[in-house]
């Protein structure tokens with residue numbers, strides 16, 4: 001049995017679809033509901049609920065399945081943002097496939113994370129569905145060669161009277177060609193790449209595949225969400241009417257949707273733990289947001305069957321219905337509230353490692369994950385004690401040298417002056433925004449920046465300045481070259497600064513000053529790690545502690561905490577993204593800290609040139625601080 005369709009077979013499938021177009025335009029809408037079909041025809045032989053299929057345990061899935069029935073004429077697309085383990089795949093997507101083959105046949109596409117997974121799903125789940133629903137006789141053509149499957153019964157292509165089911169991944173060639181489908185069952189859409197080759201956005205691509213059926217196409221988008229900033233299922237959910245499943249309180253009857261909750265706020269899931277993050281047995285309950293009454297996991301029998309979906313938004317696209325649910329609704333016998341809490345406590349106990357925490361948020365809460373763990377909370381940063389004014393330093397400070405980092409924008413230059421102490425403890429001295437046309441070297445803004453660089457601050461001269469050269473590269477090179485020394489163009493470059501190297505000097509042709517290429521990811525790691533540090537109990541400050549003057553406002557700290565760390569699916573590396581948030585003060589601070597590393601490198605190079613250090617030696621930071629202090 002061949003697993004991969006040959007081009008001829010794909011063409012045959014395509015021809016088959018075109019030939020059938022006139023036949024499958026219905027003269028009368030089929031009134032069969034997906035849920036009715038499933039309960040009448042399907043038997044489960046695997047999983048926790050074997051026997052005749054029933055929605056008794058998962059009543060919240062009935063409406064979702066039924067909105068995929070042709071008779072639900074107002075719905076063209078269903079977006080279901082879901083956790084794992086609530087029975088969605090079996091009860092919604094698979095039942096829709098079975099009902100389509102049997103009751104309202106048409107050409108259906110079934111797209112899952114990739115081609116190999118599509119084959120596995122077809123050979124296991126879909127073959128089982130077909131065999132367990134009494135519809136196997138409909139699959140394939142009558143001509144059958146001995147010892148072979150019927151020719152209309154391929155692993156990824158099932159043909160049946162007046163329709164077909166073609167399965168693949170988002171990159172499968174037949175989804176990229178102008179093959180049309182009336183129904184599309186798209187699963188795990190958050191696992192798809194943001195761009196599918198020349199076709200671009202996968203959501204747009206699959207919508208185009210249904211273009212011939214404007215008035216009666218159906219698409220099911222079903223997925224657990226992944227990362228917040230590029231979640232496709234969240235985007236689709238937001239296009240629809242955002243339905244949530246409301247259930248009544250057994251005490252007061254108040255209807256509410258289940259949420260994880262917050263230990264300091266009324267309502268939601270409550271539990272107690274010991275000092276070692278172990279769940280205290282019998283302490284888990286759900287608290288009604290209205291009366292404060294307690295529910296237990298076994299009350300799911302009561303409230304699930306009394307629940308209903310309620311839209312919580314006006315849809316942005318009127319024909320898109322969207323649903324979100326979390327695993328607190330998981331039926332008795334699937335995932336209990338106790339299990340969810342224990343999973344959470346395990347992650348908490350391990351210090352919320354980002355990847356594990358993400359999996360739990362995605363598959364238990366069914367929510368996209370925003371990696372807040374590495375982004376310092378602005379309130380925490382702002383609430384620290386501040387005890388000096390701009391352009392001053394507290395008396396007890398012991399600064400070793402000053403740096404200036406400047407971020408160049410089209411219509412302004414923003415710069416920060418930082419005083420550095422031993423072990424990277426730092427004091428921000430001032431933050432300037434200098435308006436002007438940055439591309440013009442003769443503009444006033446460059447004069448003003450020069451004045452700041454050459455002036456004394458807190459009785460000290462600036463030792464090194466770094467000017468962002470990623471935007472107005474040549475203007476910045478010329479500006480830096482106009483200084484005898486100490487002013488460098490800075491360029492973010494993960495490629496040139498390999499691995500754990502933080503900076504690298506780079507000779508620019510035609511200019512005397514070297515450029516400082518910087519590893520921005522590494523420097524932002526340091527920045528966010530240092531921002532999260534607090535004062536010690538004895539009133540001293542840890543290495544890397546950052547001090548700020550009283551005048552710095554929320555806007556400054558918003559920019560300093562703007563970026564989220566994410567895992568780039570393409571490069572398999574982590575990166576920082578600011579999204580639409582302003583981040584200039586992050587950049588100026590990153591340039592400033594890169595200059596500390598540049599300073600260490602420059603001193604090391606100088607000591608080697610003077611033959612005071614061996615070529616293979618390295619000036620470690622402990623000695624660097626001592627060296628600067630001695631020189632001061």
Ligand SMILES: [Zn+2]
Nearest residue numbers: 249252288291
């Ligand atoms: Zn209540």
